[in-house]
Amino acid sequence: MSNPSLSPTVDALVIGAGPAGLGTALALQAVDGITYGVLEQATIGHTFEQWPAAMNLLTPSFTGNAFGAIDLNAIHPRTSPALLLQTDYPSGEEYAHYLRKITEHYEVPVVEHTAVEQVTPTDDEQFQVTTARGVLTARTVVWAGGEFARPAIAAIPGADLAIHSSDPKAWDPPEHDPVIVIGGYESGIDIACTLASRGHQVTVLDPETPWERASSDPSVTLSPRSQARLREARATGRLHLRGEVSASSVEARGGHYVVTASDGTTLSSAARPVLATGYRPHLGPVEHLFDSRADGWPALTGNDESTITPGLFLAGPAVRHARLHLCFVYKFRQRFAHVAHTVGSRLGMDTSALKAWKTSGMWVEDVSCCDTSCVC
Ligand SMILES: Cc1cc2nc3c(=O)[nH]c(=O)nc-3n(C[C@H](O)[C@H](O)[C@H](O)COP(=O)(O)OP(=O)(O)OC[C@H]3O[C@@H](n4cnc5c(N)ncnc54)[C@H](O)[C@@H]3O)c2cc1C
Structure with a gap:
């Protein structure tokens, strides 16, 4: 041009x-x-x-x-x-x-x-x-x-250890590694479905359970395309949606990343946790x-x-x-x-x-x- x-x-x-x-x-x-x-x-x-x-x-x-x-x-x-x-x-x-x-x-x-x-x-x-x-x-x-x-970064300790979903590297974790996704709106579900389809075990944390919301406005609820992809990803048994908790912190421990959830439970992965926080x-x-x-x-x-x-x-x-x-x-x-x-x-x-x-x-x-x- x-x-x-x-x-x-x-x-x-x-x-x-x-x-x-x-x-x-x-x-x-x-x-x-x-x-x-x-x-x-x-x-x-x-x-x-x-x-x-x-x-x-x-x-x-x-x-x-x-x-x-x-x-x-x-x-x-x-x-x-x-x-x-x-x-x-x-x-x-x-x-x-x-x-x-x-x-x-x-x-x-x-x-x-x-x-x-x-x-x-x-x-x-x-x-x-x-x-x-x-x-x-x-x-x-x-x-x-x-x-x-200007990606929004979650205001939690250790957020800088995670990787935002806008970064292409977030979409390419080491093969077979489990992945933790913080945020379950469109971008969180998008990356989670893509990685689950490639064989990763993926856990999504979002206390607002956007995947359950019903509304006539596609800006409030997941789009029909994301809903269809979600059904497919869930059928693989590799996608785990945790709607009851939020992520409280991210830490690096012994070559792994540990995400502590608001109920005190922890999730660990070798791949950097993904911030799908908009x-x-x-x-x-x-x-x-x-x-x-x-x-x-x-x-x-x-x-x-x-x-x-x-x-x-x-x-x-x-x-x-x-x-x-x-x-x-x-x-x-x-x-x-x-x-x-x-x-x-x-x-x-x-x-x-x-x-x-x-x-x-x-x-x-x-x-x-x-x-x-x-x-x-
Ligand atoms: C991950 C993601 C997925 C989305 N998916 C959809 C979707 O499916 N459907 C939909 O309708 N919308 C979607 N959106 C929302 C929206 O459509 C996009 O954000 C879209 O890119 C917004 O268009 P824009 O022109 O405002 O910004 P952009 O496309 O980001 O364009 C901004 C431009 O400004 C330039 N710029 C910035 N600063 C300066 C400067 N100082 N001087 C000169 N140039 C500058 C940039 O280089 C860029 O080219 C999505 C947004 C995101 C982030």
């Missing part, structure tokens, strides 16, 4: 070329006359390229677009990862390919290998954006830096420009804008409104058009082409609409 140069001053600058940043950029493209661009520290879809090879999206892709049922993993109303990739649960590498393809097709100006180091609001209500390759000025900034760069929002150089909610997530206005820095927006799975968590692509994509419309309208530009997002069911304006919480 070519590396376009951006003009030194743009109306809207998006930081991060994952699905959230690219999806927002594609919506901005529909605003008549806007100048915009995307800065990416690595390459398009970089996070997905880093996914352990055995990991796949758990939200299915299917080409229902012509009937108004847009592929759940699509970030533009006229695209479908299922159609492009010919698979329903893309791997990280496959999804990164989809992201690269649509960037190319729609000629989204993405500058790769350009990390944003500093974002400074200026007196004339703009932003000075400093990168390793120079300084840009933007009237609006959209932070879309994702969460993968992620936190990665706000990087804009962290100081957002206020925090009581739960530590960024405080946002109803337009996904920082409550303390006008003109700075957030896109992606860190967007939360009350108990609404937009953690999956099919959820956070509902806000791409809204942010683009807000930015364009403030600049007095015509945003009517964004109607295509509305008619495709890809634009939720009112965030009080849907009350869900999230597990990934």
Whole structure:
């Protein structure tokens, strides 16, 4: 992919070329006359390229677009990862390919290998954006830096001895070794099922027993795909789910790792215990420009804008409104058009082409609409 140069001053600058940043950029493209661009520290879809090879999206892709049922993993109303990739649960590498393809097709100006180091609001209500390759000025900034760069580490003694599930090494323990997984939501069940299918004895600890939860919201309960995999893994007799206890500590003893559970029992393995404890929002150089909610997530206005820095927006799975968590692509994509419309309208530009997002069911304006919480 070519590396376009951006003009030194743009109306809207998006930081991060994952699905959230690219999806927002594609919506901005529909605003008549806007100048915009995307800065990416690595390459398009970089996070997905880093996914352990055995990991796949758990939200299915299917080409229902012509009937108004847009592929759940699509970030533009006229695209479908299922159609492009010919698979329903893309791997990280496959999804990164989809992201690269649509960037190319729609000629989204993405500058790769350009990390944003500093974002400074200026007196004339703009932003000075400093990168390793120079300084840009933007009237609006959209932070879309994702969460993968910030794994959540359990606050227990010895947590540093364990390995987070985002690390490919966690998916490749020594052959036949038993494995202890701390956390039983999507990522814990994902790695546990994969390792059980390869012959490992796997024990999952989670006092909240997410595998038993029933809800109509796939963000609260395990996805149907994970439930099916769980049934298969349990049938092998190698997967042990312990819902009554949490992990209290991890210790290294005589070449083994010992996990002490909250009821005082211990589990031991030669393989490093796996922390499947999720992620936190990665706000990087804009962290100081957002206020925090009581739960530590960024405080946002109803337009996904920082409550303390006008003109700075957030896109992606860190967007939360009350108990609404937009953690999956099919959820956070509902806000791409809204942010683009807000930015364009403030600049007095015509945003009517964004109607295509509305008619495709890809634009939720009112965030009080849907009350869900999230597990990934
Ligand atoms: C393990 C896991 C599994 C998931 N599975 C699913 C699923 O099955 N279905 C689903 O819908 N969602 C899933 N999600 C949730 C969500 O879709 C992903 O987190 C997705 O990657 C979020 O997209 P994003 O664009 O916000 O972030 P990312 O894809 O992480 O993109 C962020 C980009 O920002 C760049 N960046 C970061 N800092 C800077 C900087 N300072 N300067 C420039 N660029 C920067 C990064 O290099 C990266 O390319 C999953 C998440 C995780 C962690």
